[in-house]
Amino acid sequence: MKVGVVTFPGSLDDVDAQRAVRIGGNEAVALWHGDADLKGVDAVILPGGFSYGDYLRCGAISRFAPVMDKVVEAAGAGMPVLGICNGFQILCESHLLPGALIRNDHRKFVCRDQLLRIENNRTPWTSAYDAGQEIRIVLKNGEGGFVADAPTLERLEGEGQVVARYLEMNPNGSMNEIAGITNERGNVVGLMPHPEHAVEELTGSGLDGLGFFTSLVEASFA
Amino acid sequence: MPKPEILDPQGKAVLGALPRLGFAGVSEVRQGKRFEIEIEGDVTDAVLAEVNKMAETLLSNPVIEDYAVTVEASA
Structure with a gap:
C-alpha cells in the first residue's frame, strides 16, 4: 500500500514515520501541508512534532492547511488515517476525532518508555496486535492529556473506540488513561505515544510499535 | 477561557x-487568551457575526474553551 506522511512546518517525526512505513512493508509517500493533493495514497499518517510552532493551540492552524481538506474528505470516505502525537492533536482539532488534548496535568514535558494495552485491534492500524496485548513504546509530549465531556467519554468506552490505554501510570492526566482513540467508523486513529520510534532493534525501545505499520498489509489481505 | x-x-x-x-x-x-481584532469600518451585526464565527472556527476550541466577544472603540 502507498502510505502518505504529511510534513507540516514544525513536523519532527515525519522521516521516522516514513521509515517505519517502509519497514512495515508499505511504500512511503511524502505529502506537503501546502499541497491539496494526496498523490493517490491508500492511507495517511499525520506525524508528531510541533506543527506551526503549536501556536494558538496544538494542531489548530495545521487543521486548515490545504492538505487537510483532502485528508478530511478521504477520511470521510473511509481511508485509513493515523495521527501520532501532534497528528492526534490535529485530528481532534479537525473534528475527525472527538475530544481534545490539553497540557499534561503535572505541567512537565514527559519522555518515557510507556506500557500500553491495545484495547481495540479492529482498526486498520492495530489489526496486527492481539486484543489486550501489552506493548511498550516511547511517549513524549507536553500536551497529551486527553479530555472529553462525560457523554463523549461514555460513548468512546461503550462503542469500543478506545484503541490504547496507559498501563502502570497515567503519564499526562488523560481521562480514563486513554492513549489512543478511533472514530465511529474505525478508520481514523489518534495515538499520543510514538510507535514509529519502536520498529528497529538498533534504535528505540524494541519492536512493539511495528504492528501499527504492518497492520495495513494484514488489513488489505484480510 | x-x-x-x-x-x-x-x-x-x-x-x-x-x-x-x-x-x-x-x-x-x-x-x-485574549485576541485584539481590529475591524475596518463600523462593527455592524454582520461584522460581529463574522467575528463570532472566527472565534468558533479558529480562535477557540469549543470542546475545551468558552469565548466572549466585546466591542471597544479604537483609541
Whole structure:
C-alpha cells in the first residue's frame, strides 16, 4: 500500500514515520501541508512534532492547511488515517476525532518508555496486535492529556473506540488513561505515544510499535 | 477561557507561584487568551457575526474553551 506522511512546518517525526512505513512493508509517500493533493495514497499518517510552532493551540492552524481538506474528505470516505502525537492533536482539532488534548496535568514535558494495552485491534492500524496485548513504546509530549465531556467519554468506552490505554501510570492526566482513540467508523486513529520510534532493534525501545505499520498489509489481505 | 470543568495546569502554576511571592488570599487562577481584532469600518451585526464565527472556527476550541466577544472603540 502507498502510505502518505504529511510534513507540516514544525513536523519532527515525519522521516521516522516514513521509515517505519517502509519497514512495515508499505511504500512511503511524502505529502506537503501546502499541497491539496494526496498523490493517490491508500492511507495517511499525520506525524508528531510541533506543527506551526503549536501556536494558538496544538494542531489548530495545521487543521486548515490545504492538505487537510483532502485528508478530511478521504477520511470521510473511509481511508485509513493515523495521527501520532501532534497528528492526534490535529485530528481532534479537525473534528475527525472527538475530544481534545490539553497540557499534561503535572505541567512537565514527559519522555518515557510507556506500557500500553491495545484495547481495540479492529482498526486498520492495530489489526496486527492481539486484543489486550501489552506493548511498550516511547511517549513524549507536553500536551497529551486527553479530555472529553462525560457523554463523549461514555460513548468512546461503550462503542469500543478506545484503541490504547496507559498501563502502570497515567503519564499526562488523560481521562480514563486513554492513549489512543478511533472514530465511529474505525478508520481514523489518534495515538499520543510514538510507535514509529519502536520498529528497529538498533534504535528505540524494541519492536512493539511495528504492528501499527504492518497492520495495513494484514488489513488489505484480510 | 478553558471551560470550568477542564483542568487548567497553567492557571494552577500561577496559583502556586502567587503565595511564594507574598500574595495571599488567592483561591483560584484560570488562564485564558485574549485576541485584539481590529475591524475596518463600523462593527455592524454582520461584522460581529463574522467575528463570532472566527472565534468558533479558529480562535477557540469549543470542546475545551468558552469565548466572549466585546466591542471597544479604537483609541
